[in-house]
Amino acid sequence: MPTSLTVRAAPAILLLALLLVWHVACTALAIPDFLFPSPLAVWHAGVEAFDPIMMHAQQTLLTTLGGFALAVVVGLLLGIAVGISPLVYRACYPLMVGFNSIPKVAFVPVLVVWFGIGTMPAIITAFLISFFPIVVNVATGLSTLEPELEDVLRSLGASRLDILRKVAIPRALPYFFASLKVSITLAFVGSVIAETVASNLGIGYLMMSASSTMNMALVFAGLAVIGAMGVVMYAVFSQAEQRFTAWAHRGAHTP
Template structure:
């Protein structure tokens, strides 16, 4: 009973402020959601630093966070130059993947014949590790930017195709029958119903495709380029400069997160009607 009385007193103290300032709870929750990723990032950084320093792990095996930060500051010029190269190849491959994936996705989603013919080949192609294509691309185009763009394209177009085709497939057959009975052609149904239905799927695929494009670019740069973050990391690892290697990893992750959030913002702006 004393405990219940104490809880009742606490409720009497705090509940009025909550009831009169209902938005306070909402704002606090929103603030918590916003700071949660940063808080987790700081916690992981602290754990990283404490574990490496506490276990006295050699820097050539696993550098501490402070060593990585020093490398980011000391080598910011080459890191920035190679980051721009990686960003360029990633975006170039991504743009090609979106254009190709959108066209092919519409064809696959709109035609049963194309779906039955092409989709099994796409699944088989997507099952092949894209790093296996890099030596072939080097033979065809030489070492440089083109293999990185091509690898980014090859690894990122599949999600676009699948999502666009899936979005078109959500149009109910009953709805199509009704529209046809009202005089709508197949092209009209595709333009006015199918494509709007597939927009949320399309923009969702962009978030996946851009992160995969970074993977493809870096994979190619590690073995078939003399520019880019992948090349920088390989050069640093050959010199046992693991701090620079981890600095490159952090930069790649940061660029991926920024691009993901950018396309998430575009998705919400363009398909706000599809979000709660």
């Protein structure tokens, strides 16, 4: 059985192993940096452009959090409505599935026409790409309340609102926090997509500018920063999930 120290160190060990393989492959095959930079080249590019990267990363983070916050509010309210009302489910769910099937990059030119180039298209794109998992998970958590339990609560005098507030919503919390971990990573995708097309700030804009000059090391440095921010935000919501829904896991591993 692996020790707790080994389990905690496993991500860092795997990351170092992947970086080593990456570096050895680039060195052995003599791949030029403008095609596929080595980890050392990416590191040097990140150090040299540290201040611009941090400026653009801050913009991307704020944009992502803005779109994500909007997705949480809309997704939670819509998920509750879909989960408790068969009428709303039948009316809205097919439309939401169809809407979610449309590539969100297709909305960016429309958003540019409506709001111009800047932060707003990125916020809206982050919202559009991240609210659907919240709706689905919240609705699933509410709709899986056992009918027998609901019948017992009604026989004890509980109203529909009481059942929703005191039983259904608490039972849906694990689904809700699971959706947050998925949605925050999707929100980064939406922000960067919009920034590559309709912004003059953000990691997406930085990567497009770097790729236009064949500075692939800086492009990969931007990718690394996005990945790091995604991992940090995922960890934040994972900790929140363990704090508020520990009762649902009973000591089991939470991804």
